Amino acid sequence: MSQEIELKLSLPRRALPALRRHPLFAAAEKQGNAVTLDNTYFDTPDLALKERKIAVRTRRQGRIQLQTIKCEASSAGGLTQRPEWEQPFTGAFDFSPVDVPKVRKVLQRQADALAPVFSTRFRRETRLYAPADGVRILMMLDTGDIIAGERSEPICELELELVEGRPQDLLVLARQLAVELPLLPDDSSKAARGFRLHLNAPLRPQRAETSRIAADQDPVEAFRTLAFACLRHWQGNVAGAAAGTDPEYTHQLRVALRRLRSLIRLFTPALPPAFVEDWSARLADNAAAFGAARDLDVLCDELLLPILDAGSRYRPDEAVAIAELAERAHGARKAAYDATRANIDLAGQGRQLLELTAALLDLPRNPLIDAADLGTFARIQLDALRKKARRRHTAAANGIPETLHALRIAAKRLRYAIEFFAPLLPSKQTEAFLQSLLHAQADLGFVNDIDIARARLAAWAAESADLRAAAAYVCGWHGPQCVKRSRRAVRALGRLLRGRRPWAD
Known part of the structure; x- marks a missing residue:
């Protein structure tokens, strides 16, 4: 079993020329020519493997065929770690090399029922970034499509995979690239997106996760666990808020930022003062851009609408004035959402997510706090x-x-x-x-x-x-x-x- 550590960054297709011109990408050593990868994901008719957070994939690259097994990833700000087993594929699945007995047992039990569910086809450009001894990172640019029956969804992402070094090295590179490029950390794997497409399940606003801290953690470890959950909440809603298709994305984005600020305040005694001061201010500034839209939702839908629906209770002249107030409220709401979309700079949000992830990983140890x-x-x-x-x-x-x-x-x-x-x-x-x-x-x-x-x-x-x-x-x-x-x-x-x-x- 290998442990895959990667950081996935989504970007708009219009940014591809700028990425290819970026000095860090352009100077990195090409790892052969760009290749087209055809992948097929398998599961049972009732998606028993998906239920257990296991993905089975075959990949064709020219004449080479591979079988890959991946399990549930732990994720923090787009930085993911997951167990992976890869081997040649000869036309029949072989799960014997899977050295986690529970996973191997599930795979072997379901082997006869496995069938194709969806596929991906994308072009991959790979470069090796090696800025110093002991640091090697693969930069893999993928562009193509996920296909599930008649439905499809585009792929445009940059994966940074750690070959040698620390997970923080991925964040250092990502932050350097994000200074000039609109990169957004993205925890959603191609497999997760493919299953969603197969099920024709719409994207929905992401809500806060249930706390997963443990009593044997020290306060800094617990803070980091909770902060990464808040980061996933933030990250899972920012693109939807920018698109402006569902007001709940904006609401959940505000909730994520508010929870993060409350979390920092709650753990202040265990945190470096500079970290508390810096991130309290930055998160407050970020949240301030999204407040008006939600307030106007409440005014229109919860305060004015019940009165308009009860129109028989007021006089005709009052009805005209109330209708004018409602018209102004709806106009103000539209303007607020237009402003929200304009204010949500995805590149800026991506930089903040990457910077906070790096700051959380680099929180210093404190012997007194460790013993608390x-x-x-x-x-x-x-x-x-x-x-x-x-x-x-x-x-x-x-x-x-x-x-x-x-x-x-x-x-x-x-x-x-x-x-x-x-x-x-x-x-x-x-x-x-x-x-x-x-x-x-x-x-x-x-x-x-x-x-x-x-x-x-x-x-x-x-x-x-x-x-x-x-x-x-x-x-x-x-x-x-x-x-x-x-x-x-x-x-x-x-x-x-x-x-x-x-x-x-």
Whole structure:
């Protein structure tokens, strides 16, 4: 078995000439002529191998045929490591060289049922980059197609495969290339894309992963594990947000950046101050570009639409003014999404993803932190967040929107922290606590949405008495619900923040 370590970078076809002219690519030693690779991926009719994260592939390169087995990869910012077995293919599968008994047993059990599922055909240009002794990296440029029946999808990617050196060396090269080229780290393998195409499954926004930290990790190791999960969340939504086809991509991109910022804040005692300062600022600047679009989604779909659907409840003159406010809101939303697409520079996002991946891998060791017990660290941090949320709760008794907003933020940070540390906590009590916290946070989110909408509607209506009346009508229409939900949230949080803590068990 070999361990494949690679970094895959997607790029638009228009960038291919610039890549080929780039000094690092152009100066790297050609590894023969470009070749066309025909690959066929096999599985059972019910995709039993896919279910177990195993891929079986045959490859034809001229007269040479190879059989390759790959297993699930661990991934961090596009940097993947996966076990791989490759050997000549003679027309019949031979799984005897697979030296992981569990994998070999699955393959042998399913061998008779294997059939072609999809194929890939692409042209590969390979160069060897060797900048120093002990560092050798294959640069493989693939352009072609994935084909599943009548459906196809283009391939245009640069794979950097480590021959000799450290995984960080791949990131050094990628960051040098990304200074001038629009490269985006991409964890999605050709096999994963092929199965999605075979199943005709649409791409969907990616949501936050469940925490996978372990009690035997030290705080820096746990932070790195969680940060890489946040990176995958960010990376999985940025291209969709840039395309602008589904608002949920933008929402999930904002959530990923927000979770990363909360994570850095949570682990600040274990991290170098320079890392905390640098990445807190950079992530905040990145997230600031995407806020308006989501706020306008809420205004259009959750605040104005219910009123428009209940048109019989207001007078005709009010209907005209409310319809004008709705028209302005939809126009502002379109402009916000146009701006979001313009602001999401995929090349810039790719550079940040690569830079943060490198910074996470290079976090220095600290003997004191290495010796710290993660469970104790978690309880200390959770207690501090709970204490802060309790102070915000006391201040929010006045019902002023600003204090309710501060309470919402404190509750959200506590929720993120509990989700991050969840594997260390008793599951049943933690889940119940989280669900109650989530409901209260949703109630406070609605109150905050009304407050944001009130300011926006007032700005649009400033020049017209009819529009001012319509804006007041919209806010008043939601007023009783706003009061009810704010009071409910404050009561619920009072019980949660002063009751039993799951992490104290």
